Amino acid sequence: MRDLPIHVEGRDSEMTFSRSPLVFPAALFALIVLAPALRAQDLEDAQLLHPAPDSWPEYHGDYSGERHIHLTQINEQNVSDLSLAWAFQTNQAAEIKSSPLLVDGVIYFTVPDNVWAIDARSGQMIWHYNRPSVGEHIGHRGVAMYKGWLFFTTPDAHLISLNAKDGKMRWDKIIADSKKGYWSTMAPLVVKDHVIAGVGGDLDNLPGFLRAFDPETGETQWQWDATPPAGTPNAPTGGMTWMTGTYDPELNLVYWGTGNPTPVLNGKTRPGDDAYTCSIVAIDPDDGKLKWGFVVSPHDTHDWDAVETPVLVDGEFHGQPRKMVMQTSRNGYFFVLDRTNGKDLLTAPYGPVDWATGIDKLGRPIPNPDKEPMPDGRLIAPAEGGLTNYRAPSFDPKTGLFIVDANPSWSIYFAKPADGAYGWAGADYDLWGKGTIEAIDYQTGKIRWTHEVGEGGSGAGVMTTDSGLTFTGDAYGNMLALDTATGKTLWHVGTGEPMQTSPISYLLDGRQYILTGSGGVLFAWALPEKMVAATHAPAKPH
Amino acid sequence: MVFAAAVCAAAFLLIQQIQLPANAAVQETEQAPKAPGAKTYLNRCAMCHGAQRQGNPPAVPSLIGVGKRMTDDQITEMIHNGKAAMPPMPDIKGDELKDLLKFLTGEEPEKTPATKEESDATPQPAEGSNHEENSERIEAGNAIFLQNCGFCHGRDAEGGETGPDLTRSKLVMSDTTGDKIAAVVREGRPGNKMPAFNFSSSQMERLVAFVRARSAEVAAHPGGRRGVDVTDLQTGNAEAGKAYFNGAGGCSKCHSPTGDLKGIASRFEGLRLEEQMLYPWNAKSKVTVTLPSGQQVSGTLAYLDEFTVALRDSDGMYRSWLTSRVHYKVDAPQEAHVEQFTKYTDDDIHNLMAYLQTLR
Numbered sequence: 038m039r040d041l042p043i044h045v046e047g048r049d050s051e052m053t054f055s056r057s058p059l060v061f062p063a064a065l066f067a068l069i070v071l072a073p074a075l076r077a078q079d080l081e082d083a084q085l086l087h088p089a090p091d092s093w094p095e096y097h098g099d100y101s102g103e104r105h106i107h108l109t110q111i112n113e114q115n116v117s118d119l120s121l122a123w124a125f126q127t128n129q130a131a132e133i134k135s136s137p138l139l140v141d142g143v144i145y146f147t148v149p150d151n152v153w154a155i156d157a158r159s160g161q162m163i164w165h166y167n168r169p170s171v172g173e174h175i176g177h178r179g180v181a182m183y184k185g186w187l188f189f190t191t192p193d194a195h196l197i198s199l200n201a202k203d204g205k206m207r208w209d210k211i212i213a214d215s216k217k218g219y220w221s222t223m224a225p226l227v228v229k230d231h232v233i234a235g236v237g238g239d240l241d242n243l244p245g246f247l248r249a250f251d252p253e254t255g256e257t258q259w260q261w262d263a264t265p266p267a268g269t270p271n272a273p274t275g276g277m278t279w280m281t282g283t284y285d286p287e288l289n290l291v292y293w294g295t296g297n298p299t300p301v302l303n304g305k306t307r308p309g310d311d312a313y314t315c316s317i318v319a320i321d322p323d324d325g326k327l328k329w330g331f332v333v334s335p336h337d338t339h340d341w342d343a344v345e346t347p348v349l350v351d352g353e354f355h356g357q358p359r360k361m362v363m364q365t366s367r368n369g370y371f372f373v374l375d376r377t378n379g380k381d382l383l384t385a386p387y388g389p390v391d392w393a394t395g396i397d398k399l400g401r402p403i404p405n406p407d408k409e410p411m412p413d414g415r416l417i418a419p420a421e422g423g424l425t426n427y428r429a430p431s432f433d434p435k436t437g438l439f440i441v442d443a444n445p446s447w448s449i450y451f452a453k454p455a456d457g458a459y460g461w462a463g464a465d466y467d468l469w470g471k472g473t474i475e476a477i478d479y480q481t482g483k484i485r486w487t488h489e490v491g492e493g494g495s496g497a498g499v500m501t502t503d504s505g506l507t508f509t510g511d512a513y514g515n516m517l518a519l520d521t522a523t524g525k526t527l528w529h530v531g532t533g534e535p536m537q538t539s540p541i542s543y544l545l546d547g548r549q550y551i552l553t554g555s556g557g558v559l560f561a562w563a564l565p566e567k568m569v570a571a572t573h574a575p576a577k578p579h
Numbered sequence: 580m581v582f583a584a585a586v587c588a589a590a591f592l593l594i595q596q597i598q599l600p601a602n603a604a605v606q607e608t609e610q611a612p613k614a615p616g617a618k619t620y621l622n623r624c625a626m627c628h629g630a631q632r633q634g635n636p637p638a639v640p641s642l643i644g645v646g647k648r649m650t651d652d653q654i655t656e657m658i659h660n661g662k663a664a665m666p667p668m669p670d671i672k673g674d675e676l677k678d679l680l681k682f683l684t685g686e687e688p689e690k691t692p693a694t695k696e697e698s699d700a701t702p703q704p705a706e707g708s709n710h711e712e713n714s715e716r717i718e719a720g721n722a723i724f725l726q727n728c729g730f731c732h733g734r735d736a737e738g739g740e741t742g743p744d745l746t747r748s749k750l751v752m753s754d755t756t757g758d759k760i761a762a763v764v765r766e767g768r769p770g771n772k773m774p775a776f777n778f779s780s781s782q783m784e785r786l787v788a789f790v791r792a793r794s795a796e797v798a799a800h801p802g803g804r805r806g807v808d809v810t811d812l813q814t815g816n817a818e819a820g821k822a823y824f825n826g827a828g829g830c831s832k833c834h835s836p837t838g839d840l841k842g843i844a845s846r847f848e849g850l851r852l853e854e855q856m857l858y859p860w861n862a863k864s865k866v867t868v869t870l871p872s873g874q875q876v877s878g879t880l881a882y883l884d885e886f887t888v889a890l891r892d893s894d895g896m897y898r899s900w901l902t903s904r905v906h907y908k909v910d911a912p913q914e915a916h917v918e919q920f921t922k923y924t925d926d927d928i929h930n931l932m933a934y935l936q937t938l939r
Contacts, residue, residue, distance in 0.1 A: 130776070130777055171722050171725065171726065172725065172726070173725070173726070173729065173730055174726040174727065175730040192726070218734070240729070240733065240734050240739060389920075389921065391921075407925070411925075412811050412814075413811055413812060413813075413814040413815075413925075413929055414807070414811075414812070414853070414925070414928070414929075415925055416857070416920065416923055416925060416928060418920065421741055422741065447857075447858075447920045449853070449854075449857070451806075451807050451811070453811065456806075460733075461733060461738065461739050464738050464743075464744065464806050464807055465741070466741075466743070466850065466854060467741055467772070468854065468857050468858045468920075469857075469858045469916070469917055469920070491884060493772070511884060511885070512884075513882075513884045515884060515885070515886065526885060529885070529886060
């Protein structure tokens with residue numbers, strides 16, 4: 038899962054030329070003319086399974102969700118020379134929260150109701166799609182791509198297919214009824230010929246679900262429900278599926294995190310674990326059948342969606358080779374599971390948590406009944422936003438560090454009979470929080486280093502590189518490059534707004550770019566062109 | 580869509596009660612301040628004390644007639660040093676200060692055309708039905724609210740993910756013109772996660788109409804209220820709280836019931852008091868910066884990240900340095916509250932709350 042081969046079958050020659058276009062412009066031109074099929078905006082299954090370094094074809098970059106890149110051009114020695122290659126202004130009030138895609142030199146990214154295609158070399162706009170809608174505009178995570186088609190979810194819970202060449206709509210399907218209280222912000226996951234999309238909507242008592250759509254026709258292929266239907270006695274609703282999952286092609290399973298149960302703060306009408314809300318689930322992408330599920334927050338009453346990236350790592354665990362799935366969950370615990378069967382290997386808090394009395398035999402935190410929201414209030418850590426949230430963590434294979442943007446925090450939770458058993462069903466108030474980048478040793482759950490990123494919290498995602506760099510941001514709008522081994526700052530730049538995206542990186546024309554978003558601006562960072570030409574240091578093959 | 584239906588119905592029923600002045604927000608915000616000092620007031624004071632100086636008691640006192648209660652020197656001291664949740668504003672001085680004092684102690688605020696219209700209940704010149712205009716406005720506001728506010732404040736404005744219930748907000752309830760709501764929406768609440776929104780005047784008018792309609796609707800149906808009432812926070816034991824304050828809690832190391840906390844329960848109540856007790860809002864830190872020359876500069880910490888430290892000195896001057904070039908020491912006594920989070924039991928909190936409520 039980790040390897041991103043530099044040479045993709047059938048694309049070797051293109052890769053070689055495109056690394057040094059100034060040397061072989063004629064050859065490159067010839068290639069474009071002679072091999073037009075290779076240049077078409079046409080994403081093949083093989084590219085999703087083994088993304089080339091000049092691409093970022095899916096939300097997490099690859100199916101593993103490690104958000105670790107194998108590029109080394111930008112390294113500890115030269116990162117201080119990193120500078121702005123270009124910036125793209127959306128001219129929108131909405132903050133960029135999406136992870137862009139990059140396919141065939143074109144970047145696709147979103148804010149609610151809007152998709153842009155821009156030139157990855159210049160930052161110039163190619164097209165802009167806008168579809169105003171009524172519904173929850175809390176954020177948008179990005180698009181998915183299959184062959185030449187993009188898939189875009191909307192605040193009114195539609196799935197829209199666009200032509201990647203010009204942004205023209207191909208079809209528009211309803212994922213869920215937005216009038217009932219559903220919305221969708223997520224970037225779908227494309228697995229083979231399935232476009233898997235999820236929903237948000239925990240302001241009402243609604244079941245969460247995943248649905249697979251036919252990428253060509255938009256017809257529904259299957260649906261997996263996280264909970265029994267609304268109105269089932271003693272059962273939860275909820276378990277929204279608002280973040281993109283990951284995929285193991287060998288086991289043919291997709292891994293997905295599900296959101297909190299509803300009613301949110303009142304658990305009385307839904308006794309027990311409330312499966313499969315606040316869970317990591319393994320699902321067969323061909324028929325939507327559940328292979329296994331693990332409830333990371335049994336009987337949640339604090340809105341701690343377990344939708345954070347289920348990161349797939351192949352490696353040793355305590356001396357044994359394992360296929361693992363790891364999650365730094367919003368509830369404050371770091372989980373390592375065996376992803377073949379969902380059995381827990383490690384459960385450990387990665388910051389202040391005060392709501393559990395211990396860990397049960399299955400490796401799940403045991404919720405303290407006295408820390409459920411009460412009429413006179415309960416002090417709870419972490420705060421409702423969680424010890425982390427939707428922005429991506431990163432797994433660095435070399436150091437074995439799972440690096441996450443954390444938010445040590447406290448709030449007070451209230452619930453009383455008058456709050457009822459519908460929707461929020463209580464009230465909670467943040468008291469205090471700060472941001473830290475935590476580097477967790479996945480074998481022990483111990484924190485190897487902590488890097489403070491400021492009052493309130495940062496909100497930036499994390500990306501690590503083979504050259505030992507960690508890219509993220511602080512609470513004040515600084516983008517940071519840290520030393521992955523120690524957490525020390527190597528480079529920073531003020532971007533004017535705290536980053537709410539997870540960084541991505543790619544190699545284009547032999548130059549490595551880091552893409553980040555702050556406020557309504559997308560930034561591309563790279564080493565100066567002269568420096569790249571002089572060192573001419575393409576990525577190391579593995 | 581039970582909720583939408585309810586809102587529409589409620590909106591329709593409430594039209595005559597609400598009497599939303601047309602273009603209230605527009606008139607309020609686009610009216611150029613006339614008196615010298617009015618501009619400073621609008622920029623620096625109105626966000627809390629209201630455009631009409633009416634305040635938001637008990638947390639934010641009314642400034643109407645403040646000139647009869649306090650001398651110019653006392654008001655100046657309050658502006659420069661702050662008090663409770665009010666931040667110090669030492670940078671207001673010279674002519675600006677004089678104008679502001681004149682404005683504060685001078686004649687009472689003029690009634691705006693909007694409030695006049697409301698109190699006189701003069702029929703509005705209308706094209707078509709006023710009922711329809713109002714309900715349309717509220718419905719349009721509902722859509723804006725859903726898109727921008729509902730995630731935090733709940734779709735029905737009764738509170739949601741991190742955002743408070745707006746229908747029982749004192750600011751909303753006391754806002755007869757809509758200008759206070761508009762001011763918070765435009766300015767945000769820095770440091771409290773509430774972002775500023777750049778709505779057009781007509782969007783703002785609709786949004787305000789919706790929030791006020793929801794507030795009025797909820798007020799018309801008492802009982803079954805969600806959220807936190809003062810009566811919910813009375814489960815503690817004041818004696819035990821006092822013992823905790825002076826003993827295990829260590830509160831008395833910094834605070835005194837006859838000093839800084841004197842009358843605290845008159846200034847804050849209920850949830851607001853409990854929040855202030857657990858972590859004080861807008862607490863300022865002090866910082867001392869030692870320059871390469873050895874010279875020391877002290878002031879109120881204005882900004883600090885890994886790379887830059889900044890302060891406001893006693894003259895209100897903003898000064899900053901690269902952290903790599905200086906040494907600095909931050910004095911943030913409020914951080915003791917953070918350490919306390921890991922030590923409290925919930926009973927400690929409720930007892931402490933009971934004790935603080937005796938400090939009237």
